Amino acid sequence: MSGSGKGVCTALAISNAITNLCATIFGQLWRLEPLAPEKKAMWRREMDWLLCVSDHIVELVPTWQTFPDGTRLEIMTSRPRSDLYINLPALRKLDHMLLETLESFRDTEFWYVDQGICAPDCDGSASFRRPVHRRDEKWWLPVPRLAPGGLREATRTQLEHKRDCANQILKAAMAINSNALAEMDVPDSYHDSLPKNGRATLGDIIYRYITSEQFSPDCLLDCLDLSSEYQAVEIANRVEASIYVWRRRGTAAGRSAGTKSSWGIVKEMIMDTEKRGDLLAERAEGLLISLKQRFPGLTQTSLDMSKIQYNKDVGKSILESYSRVLESLASNIIARIDDLLYVDELTKQTDQPPAGAKVSSCKNSKAVNAPLPAYPVPVSGTAYATPSFSPAQLSSPSKIGRALLVDRRAHHGRASKRSLLAVADHGGGAEVKGMLVTSAVFDAPLATEL
Numbered sequence: 001m002s003g004s005g006k007g008v009c010t011a012l013a014i015s016n017a018i019t020n021l022c023a024t025i026f027g028q029l030w031r032l033e034p035l036a037p038e039k040k041a042m043w044r045r046e047m048d049w050l051l052c053v054s055d056h057i058v059e060l061v062p063t064w065q066t067f068p069d070g071t072r073l074e075i076m077t078s079r080p081r082s083d084l085y086i087n088l089p090a091l092r093k094l095d096h097m098l099l100e101t102l103e104s105f106r107d108t109e110f111w112y113v114d115q116g117i118c119a120p121d122c123d124g125s126a127s128f129r130r131p132v133h134r135r136d137e138k139w140w141l142p143v144p145r146l147a148p149g150g151l152r153e154a155t156r157t158q159l160e161h162k163r164d165c166a167n168q169i170l171k172a173a174m175a176i177n178s179n180a181l182a183e184m185d186v187p188d189s190y191h192d193s194l195p196k197n198g199r200a201t202l203g204d205i206i207y208r209y210i211t212s213e214q215f216s217p218d219c220l221l222d223c224l225d226l227s228s229e230y231q232a233v234e235i236a237n238r239v240e241a242s243i244y245v246w247r248r249r250g251t252a253a254g255r256s257a258g259t260k261s262s263w264g265i266v267k268e269m270i271m272d273t274e275k276r277g278d279l280l281a282e283r284a285e286g287l288l289i290s291l292k293q294r295f296p297g298l299t300q301t302s303l304d305m306s307k308i309q310y311n312k313d314v315g316k317s318i319l320e321s322y323s324r325v326l327e328s329l330a331s332n333i334i335a336r337i338d339d340l341l342y343v344d345e346l347t348k349q350t351d352q353p354p355a356g357a358k359v360s361s362c363k364n365s366k367a368v369n370a371p372l373p374a375y376p377v378p379v380s381g382t383a384y385a386t387p388s389f390s391p392a393q394l395s396s397p398s399k400i401g402r403a404l405l406v407d408r409r410a411h412h413g414r415a416s417k418r419s420l421l422a423v424a425d426h427g428g429g430a431e432v433k434g435m436l437v438t439s440a441v442f443d444a445p446l447a448t449e450l
Helices: 010-026 037-056 082-103 153-183 188-192 198-202 204-210 217-223 229-259 264-294 302-310 314-350 391-395 399-426
Strands: 058-066 072-080 110-113 132-134 143-146 366-368 375-377 434-437 440-443
Touching: 010 037, 010 302, 010 314, 037 082, 037 314, 072 082, 082 153, 082 314, 143 314, 153 302, 153 314, 188 229, 188 302, 198 204, 198 229, 204 217, 204 229, 204 264, 217 264, 229 264, 229 302
Parallel strands: 132 375, 366 440
Antiparallel strands: 058 072, 110 143, 434 440
């Protein structure tokens, strides 16, 4: 990590140190709560240590100096390098805003419980016992819980405002990170690993689309399989590699044209090849931009990782790593707010009584409640959306209930059938809410899907 001896270069050492510090401080940001004072002090102290290197990355600019006798002389003075002078104060401001956002989550109306742990039933309300499961693979994240009725309208408005602010911070950090990566030199090892032509890089299907006369990036993306992030990153790597393959071919053709300028026919052929390479490279760049717009949270490509690994510029490394960790922090805050808003929406909808619902009753019988349905929490990092859920679904009989009725009829014949019809008539005749078994009524489990 020191960058000396057999270690990595200084730029990569500072980048790794910033990344590891972020993982130590914010690696377990599982709840919307203020950062611990010792962690906040550690983050600010060690970031000041790592960023103090930028104070010595300067450039000389001309200025005028006036002497006591009135004469003026142009001299060269030092100031921070232009990219650090503009972006580093902006990143510090974004950092401060994110910490303030976490600090604002005090005395909240929500709390968290670990997966599989039920909160105590304080007032007998079923909303405290409603299990909530995640649809994604992050099973270790705690689940937000709310009181009956969900969040107050003012609290929900504040949450949405904080999410919008975090989203703007995320966009600013992504822009700075993208600029820092674009200014890094492409390492020679990446050029050496590229195939010889664009067809071998893209594959036959994408190559045919991108070389056709009527080319549309959006139509091509619609035809590709982008069901997972891995496939999207794989296509981004191939498209990005094809850009440099065609650019390199155009550069080589230009050099050949200079050495064989006396051959008119050969020169025209080389110029046509160069123009075609530039056209295909522009199409590939447009396809890559459309892909990143469709997947704004796409992970780093092979070229980005290669640039970070072989970069020698300490200033660019600081900007890239600092913006990347702030981008990760902002994305985590947005994901946690999305989970909370989703649970609030479910709580408000499920607390409303179903329209026209009828509760069956039977004298001298015991009512045994079936377990309530589990409502999934949205995948962390995705955009918040109103769930396609209607309280009216709670009043419909489930498939399990219908299966129990069929099994009951098969075993007990007409007598049991008349008993079930009597229970249905007792409940209004519109819906069968339960089944008569000896002297108890069992509610059929509800098959509610989100």
